[in-house]
Amino acid sequence: MLHMSVSSRILSLAVIPGDGIGQEVVAQGLKVLTAALPQDVKLETKEYDFGARRYHATGETLTDADLEQLKQHDAILLGAIGDPSVPSGVLERGFLLKLRFAFDHHVNLRPSKLLPGVETPLAGQPEIDFVVVREGTEGPYTGNGGTIRKGTEHEVATEVSVNTAFGVERVVRDAFARAQARPRKKLALIHKNNVLTFAGHLWTNVFNRVAAEYPEVTTEYMHVDAATIYLVTQPERFDVIVTDNLFGDIITDLAAAVSGGIGVAASGNINPSGEFPSMFEPVHGSAPDIAGQGKADPTATVLSVALLLRHLGHDAEAGRIEDAVSADLADRAGRPARTTDEIGDALAVRVAG
Numbered sequence: 001m002l003h004m005s006v007s008s009r010i011l012s013l014a015v016i017p018g019d020g021i022g023q024e025v026v027a028q029g030l031k032v033l034t035a036a037l038p039q040d041v042k043l044e045t046k047e048y049d050f051g052a053r054r055y056h057a058t059g060e061t062l063t064d065a066d067l068e069q070l071k072q073h074d075a076i077l078l079g080a081i082g083d084p085s086v087p088s089g090v091l092e093r094g095f096l097l098k099l100r101f102a103f104d105h106h107v108n109l110r111p112s113k114l115l116p117g118v119e120t121p122l123a124g125q126p127e128i129d130f131v132v133v134r135e136g137t138e139g140p141y142t143g144n145g146g147t148i149r150k151g152t153e154h155e156v157a158t159e160v161s162v163n164t165a166f167g168v169e170r171v172v173r174d175a176f177a178r179a180q181a182r183p184r185k186k187l188a189l190i191h192k193n194n195v196l197t198f199a200g201h202l203w204t205n206v207f208n209r210v211a212a213e214y215p216e217v218t219t220e221y222m223h224v225d226a227a228t229i230y231l232v233t234q235p236e237r238f239d240v241i242v243t244d245n246l247f248g249d250i251i252t253d254l255a256a257a258v259s260g261g262i263g264v265a266a267s268g269n270i271n272p273s274g275e276f277p278s279m280f281e282p283v284h285g286s287a288p289d290i291a292g293q294g295k296a297d298p299t300a301t302v303l304s305v306a307l308l309l310r311h312l313g314h315d316a317e318a319g320r321i322e323d324a325v326s327a328d329l330a331d332r333a334g335r336p337a338r339t340t341d342e343i344g345d346a347l348a349v350r351v352a353g
């Protein structure tokens, strides 16, 4: 499979709008991507209908043949998956996690930056600029569990967290490399090693071993419960955070809430080796409560497009999108709310101009 480099002139993109507001926000992401791309880069998109409609029509979530097709692209842009008409977990496990695992998206990258003029529920305007490196293929999300005596008052359910030395080390190494490359060079490991001693000690031991190779990186460990305090009371203390799949999922919704809201939180599911296409998506879900009303903020998807471009080597274009978002957010205060479409249009105009 070929992946796009700065020198190749076709960007082959798999587009998965998915469910709920996924449809609405992905349309804006594509608008802005089109405006941002240099004229000599041809965007070739192929839309895939994964999600609730496909599931109801065929019973399928993601087949081997689908994976073969998706593999042919340079990258994937996803809106969100999940719909109240489908039992909880069917699409989340059967599509989203299956895809992340199949394409070995083990680095789930989730930056949080409070941009100037953006409202935060926190007092003052703290300097928030950190990135969470969430492990993406292990932990309690592997489906390693079961239920016995289902439906009875004696039902027992397990959901076992899988943590391999290989899987932990590669994501810890990724986080150290990112911390080393940032000005503050700080890395926090977040876990719960006072209680989850088997997994927690594996994470802590690997973290400490790799830390010895990065003497310039200042490290700290904190339990996840305490981390939720500091994310609210001292978010400026964080630079890079590394954590497991479940803790990373939870703290990145919290991180979004304190740094501009869930509508602006972007993410990348990265396959660092490039063996498989990486996938970019907003941190949020399909938001059935506001779907179809034009209320969804497409900024998270647009910033995910910037991550996608940066991943493919288009730094200048990614920077233009980030600047456009920054200017758009700074202009919002005191103005009437705009529709999803209007925000997308405004961002595309800024990027093109």
Ligand SMILES: NC(=O)C1=CN([C@@H]2O[C@H](COP(=O)(O)OP(=O)(O)OC[C@H]3O[C@@H](n4cnc5c(N)ncnc54)[C@H](O)[C@@H]3O)[C@@H](O)[C@H]2O)C=CC1
Pocket (backbone or CB within 6 Å): 021, 025, 079, 080, 081, 082, 083, 084, 092, 096, 262, 263, 264, 281, 282, 283, 284, 285, 286, 287, 288, 289, 290, 295, 296, 297, 298, 300
């Ligand atoms: N990556 C994915 O595809 C994800 C899928 N989901 C799925 O999405 C469905 C809904 O999940 P929820 O727990 O409700 O989480 P959610 O993230 O969809 O919504 C949580 C809250 O945030 C608001 N919100 C989300 N995105 C927004 C946006 N762009 N602009 C403005 N407000 C926004 C919603 O209106 C809601 O009040 C479920 O089926 C869930 O499994 C959840 C998270 C990630």
Ligand SMILES: CC(C)CC(=O)C(=O)O
Pocket (backbone or CB within 6 Å): 092, 093, 096, 097, 249, 283
């Ligand atoms: C729906 C889950 C599988 C994923 C999720 O909430 C996330 O990745 O943030």
Ligand SMILES: [Mg+2]
Pocket (backbone or CB within 6 Å): 249, 250, 253, 283
């Ligand atoms: Mg989540």
